[in-house]
Amino acid sequence: MTASDIRNRAQQHLYPHFTAGQVWNDKNLPIIVKGEGSYLFDESGERYLDGLAGLFCANIGHGRQDIPKAAYEQMSELAYWTNWGSAHPAAVEAATRIANLAPGDLDVTFFVNSGSEAVESAIKFARQYHRSQGQPERTKIIARNMAYHGTTLGALAVTGIPAYKEPFGNLMPGVFHVPNTLGETIPEGGSAADLPSVQAIRQVIEEQGGHTIAALFAEPVQNSRGALVPPAGYWQELRKICDEHGILLVADEVITGFGRLGEWFGSIKFDVVPDMITFAKGSTSGYAPLGGVIIRKPLADGMLASPQAGIFTHGATWGGHPVSTAVAVANLDALKEENITGNVRSLEPYFQNGLNQLVDAHSSIREYRGAGFFYAIELMGDRNTGRELTEEESKHLLTQVMPKAMREVNLITRPDNRGATMLVLSPPLVADQDVLDDLLGKVDHVMSAADQYLRTNVQSLAGV
Secondary structure, X not given: OOHHHHHHHHHHHOOOOOOOHHHHOOOOOOOEEEEEEOEEEXXXXXXXXXXXXXXXOOOOOEOOOHHHXXXXXXXXXXXXXXXXXXXXXXXXXXXXXXXXXXXXOEXXXXXXXXXXXXXXXXXXXXXXXXXXXXXXXXXXXXXXXXXXXXXXXHHHHHOOOHHHHHHHOOOOOOEEEEOOOOOOOOOOOOOXXXXXXXXXXXXXHHHHOHHHEEEEXXXXXXXXXXXXXXXXXXXXXXXXXXXXHOOEEEEEOOOOOOOOOOOOOHHHHOOOOOOEEEEOHHHOOOOOOOEEEEEEHHHHHHHHHOOOOOOOOOOOOOOOOHHHHHHHHHHHHHHHHOOHHHHHHHHHHHHHHHHHHHHHHOOOEEEEEEEOOEEEEEEOOEOOOOEOOOHHHHHHHXXXXXXXXXXXXXXXXXXXXXXXXXXXXXXXXXXXXXXXXXXXHHHHHHHHHHHHHHHHHHHHHHOO
């Protein structure tokens, strides 16, 4: 079968995710057929650098044989079973490995299949847990502006991106969004308690009543709006507020879990023990679908022991699937044996130094933000003059200039328009210095194209 045959059949029969029709129906729609390490190959043998780790998934890299072998062996022995009324060894082993990696007493894992389902499950657990403890009025959720928490309707309600919610009308009520930490710094002589974002949480609690709030959701580093790293002490304030009011603190680690920030979980990096951690992507490095919620054991036990509950009224046919959980075990073994978290920590300064050089070289870059192997470069019209992008310039950069420049150097990553004009960088965690050099060089080309477009556009507007 030729590449054109595959492309035509994709355009006829395969419905795309988050892809505009004109992009999907383009005669040059990429067909990716193979992966090796930090690179991907299309049907013609062209090699591309995977600058987004698939979609923040491919932590251990592409094309390994040990992980598929584990899937084959599990499928040959027990291809399918559930965690409804019984257990099987693969899910038990995966849950045990995760408990040994997670902070504090986060010792119990409820498996699902994706990040959206993980968030959906955490919402349902929070509500039912409080009900089981005699507090059915605790149904409300606090989350942050521009935060992405998934696409299923409950998770979408918690998501703080208006454009993603608008097409679907009224969603789950009782969700309150507060400012994220973009641009925030701790005032001189103050603490994280003085941050406007923290004060906004307290204001919502005061207005709604702490006794009505079920949970607070936040990512350790917020993806949407551009890899927002919180100020020191921010997570300690979240923990303090939740403890004061009996609110469950949920760390959404669908992206930051399993090494992306140089620790097994972002919660470890920021020295906090949340009540729940949601995960997906890096748990299997994308070799099989898997997600889940890690729950503090006293909470998990409290639900099952409660006369009002005695059961978590939630489940899924594929939750804790034997093949997916066997893949997770093999992936976690590989990440640990190859010291992938250590690789990220050791190369973080090198990565950031390269990004600093890109900022110095390109007037179209406002700044970059992030940590570990997770960054966003934010663009502006001209950093030297303070000129902001026009709406037309932003659209042209995102849909024309950056994608064209990326194709020229065979770079796959994500131009991002969620709140600003950005380019996201999140390579596989196996990337070494040579791969980072390749990535930074390709990004340099993309930023040069942005510089040139913006200079030409300004000159055109000025009639030069």
